Amino acid sequence: MARRKNQRKGPKKTFGTRDDSNSQKNWTELVKENEKWETYYKELGVIPAAEWDEFKKTCQSQLPLTFRITGSRKHSKEVLQLFEEQHLPNLTNVTWEGEEVKPPVALPWYPERLGWQLDVSKSVIRKNDQFARMQRFLVVENAVGNISRQEAVSMIPPIVLDVKPHHFVLDMCAAPGSKTAQLIESLHSESAEPSGFVIANDADYKRSHMLVHQLKRLNSANLMVVNHDAQFFPRIKVNSAEDHKGPQFLKFDRILCDVPCSGDGTMRKNINVWKDWNTGSGLGLHIVQLNILERGLNLLKEGGKLVYSTCSLNPIENEAVIAAALRRWGDKVRLVNCDDQLPGLVRSKGITQWKVYDKQFQVREKGSENCLDSWFPPSTEEVESFHLDNCMRVYQHQQNTGGFFITVFEKVDTAASEAPAPASDAIAAVEEAQGPELKKAKIDTSSTASHIQKKEKLPRDANEEPFVFVNPDHPALAKCWKFYGIDDKFDKSACLVRNATGEPTRTIYHVATALKQLIVNNEDRLKIVYSGVKLFVSQRSDIDCAWRIQSESLPIMKLHMNSDRIVSGNMEILKKLLTEAFPRYEDLVAGDVDPEFIAQTQKLSAGCTFIRVDRNDPAKEDLFLPVWNGSKCINLMVCKEDVHELLYRVFGIETTSKQNPKAEHMAKKSQEAAEASVETPKEEEDSSETAIDATATQ
Structure with a gap:
């Protein structure tokens, strides 16, 4: 959910933790009451009277x-x-x-x-x-x-969007990224190399970078993070400017519009909603929400699906927005009935009647001065044709969750021109009615094709790193292809660097083929924050290949490598590598730890190698991990978080948060070496640096 304001930063939290610092002990707990909120929803009747007490009590309880x-x-x-x-x-x-x-x-x-x-x-x-x-x-x-x-109700929109591996997907208001992560997971549900992609957008620059932090751990080459106002999201060219057919623009198979909202469905965790809630917030956001929905429908392809969602229960932000879009799109779009989806989810149908309260909490009638017609309920004829009952409302008390609103659109015909935006005089009326609150976030509602075209041409900031694709025959890449035995099914032309010289220096990235074309063709219109997984990272220059394959790209690269640098190992050697840093070959040979693995790796030149472990269980995933191979020792190059996870999942060894088995072993070795006045071998020092780099870039 994209929020209107930046939230105050607090201490990092994990599962079930709380900061009980002394500074908080004297805080007075906020009273979870709001008379206007209670009057408003009772008058609207969205919650049956017999359920109101349970509903309110649930809203006041811990999520x-x-x-x-x-x-x-x-x-x-x-x-x-x-x-x-x-x-x-x-x-x-x-x-x-x-x-x-x-x-x-x-x-x-x-x-x-x-x-x-x-x-x-x-x-x-x-x-x-x-x-x-x-x-x-x-x-x-x-x-x-x-x-x-992730909050339970937040999981619903990506599920009903029904993303498949071949879909082109846009998340218009993506931060903080939990729903985007679900979309990426669906994209990769059948293969590490889906043909589709996910573009995650957020209007706030800082929040778009927070998206990167959230989504990088999914290691997807099929992800792009961009920074645009969703109301004016640019058209994306799918062909080059030299194409004699003229520019062709991308249409998406799936679009998620999880729009900015007043957030009263989150009052169980965001307790400030109790004191801040007012009718003006929903009225002020209505046009922004409608503009984002309109833009999404414009970008949706025929037969495609769009999910509109909010964490608000206010019909001004929900059914009123849906009705306004249906009113202008006519039979070009329809609402999808999701009753047969998510069996077990308790939900209510969308509503068709509601009162409109202005900012002063006065009931207004349609046609009143300074009121938008789209705030008001649909006519009798529209109720029959719109099918607003296909909208989903999830209330807090129904299954002990937050509150959410979800609607699924399907586009029937995209041949029509883009729908018009709300009239400018109506916007002026809203601004006058709502005062400074709306003017702070004033929006330009002209959404004709020409206006969008002007807004989408964005020069790159001088401080932003470019995305420069490297010739696949570049000597650095050519060496990697041969050294690691990369087959021709891998798109070698989709490798890029993030520096103005265009030369591979420190890191080489890889993006999905479809995203490569978008990056190349839209340098002047897409403000790209992030795309691509790290493929190669530079290492020691005094070995056969100066580049190692980065761990995050292994799910892809293991499908394309045919090399003697992939060595099969057993569970015993894996456990040894997880618990000991830089075990010496002489000790491994003496201990008779997987002799075949040791013999094969010792034959290889120094550098990046891989261990493949067959777990002999069809229900469990085989393991494929990077190893540093030195002349006298070997080291598993995975971060400490992966060490903890693998030790427990594979071997049932539980660790504490303060433990780092490999670091503890390394410290013990250093102490023993110091006591014996033994100098640490050079390859251990060098490969130690390699291991640290690998850890830092996970």
Whole structure:
């Protein structure tokens, strides 16, 4: 959900933690009451009178912790099995301070039991040994991207959008990125190399960079993060300017419009909503929301689907926006009935009648001065044709969640020209009615094709790094192709660098083929923040290949490598490499640890090598990991978070957050060497630096 204002930064939080610093102990808890909010929703009747007390009580209570096991990786089933077999039994029938503690439950509507809810107080999580152990498991798996903490209702829009691996997907208001992550996972659900892509956009520059931090861990070459006002998202050229056919523009298969909203569906976690809520927020955001929806429908291809969602219950931000779009698009779009989707999800239908309160909390009638017609309910004829009952409303008390509104559009015909924007005189009326609040975020509502064309030509900032593609025959790349045995099925022309010289110096990135064309053809209109995964990173220059394959690109590269630098190893050598830093070959030979693996790696020249471990279990994913091969020692090049995760998932070895098994072993070796006055071999020093670099770039 894109927010209107930047939120105050606070301490980093993990699963079930809270900052109990002394500065907070004297805070007075905010009173969770708002008379206008209560009057407004009671008058609207969106919550049945018999359910109001339960609804309000739920809104005032703590929101349960919810998480999902990411579905794009093959080992998601393995992580789920680990949770259900090693943790869930110990969290059932637990009592704490004389009361029974609720065990975690699978969200009944989330596919394949990959979504979970935990309704337990934070004191229990901190102090009960079994819940603390579960928390550690969640933290470790979250760090490597196998688990994502996300509010339950926030998971719904990406699911009903129904993204497939070949789809071109746009997330118009993407920050902070939890829904975007779901879209990427769906894209990669069948292959590490889908033909589609996800473009994640956010209007706020800082939040667009926060998106990068959230999404980098998914290691997708099919992702692009851009920074544009969603109301005027630029048309993207799919062909070059020299094409004799003239410019052709991209249309998306799937679009998510999770628009800025007043956020009263989040009042269980954002308690400031209780004191700040007013009718003016929804009225002021209505036009922005409608403009974003309009732009999304313009960019959607025939047969494509668009999801419009908010974390607000206010019909001015929801059904009124939907009705306004349907009014102007006519039979070119329709609302999709999702009753047969997400079985187990308790939901309510969209509404067709509501009162309109102005900023002074006075009821207004359609046609009143300084009021937009689109604020008001549809006519009787429109009710029958719009089918607003196909909208989904999820209320807090229905299954102990936040509140959310979701609508799925399907575009029937894109032959018509782009729909007109709201009339400028109507906007002026809104500004006069709403005063300074709306004027602070004043918007230009002219959305004709010519206006969009003017807005989409954006010169690159002098401080921004360019995206420069490297000739696949460049000597640096040619060396890599040969050294690692990269086949011709890999798109070698889709490698780029992020510097003005265009020369490979430190890092070479790789993007999906489809994104390469968009980057090349839209330098003057797309403000690209991020795209591509790190493919090659420079290492020592005194070895056969000065570049190593980066871990984040291994899911792709392992499909295209045919090289003797890939060596099969057993579970024993893997455990050794996970727990010991730079074990010497002489010690491994003496210990008879996987002699065949050791013999093969010793024959190879120094540099980046790979270990493939067959786990001999069709239900579990085989492992493919990078190794530094030196003349006297060997080292597994994975970050400490991956070490913790692999030790537990593969070997059942639990660690604490303060432990770093390889670092502890390295410190012990250094101490022993110092006591014996033994100098550390040079390759250990060099490969240690390589390992640190690998850790830092995960």
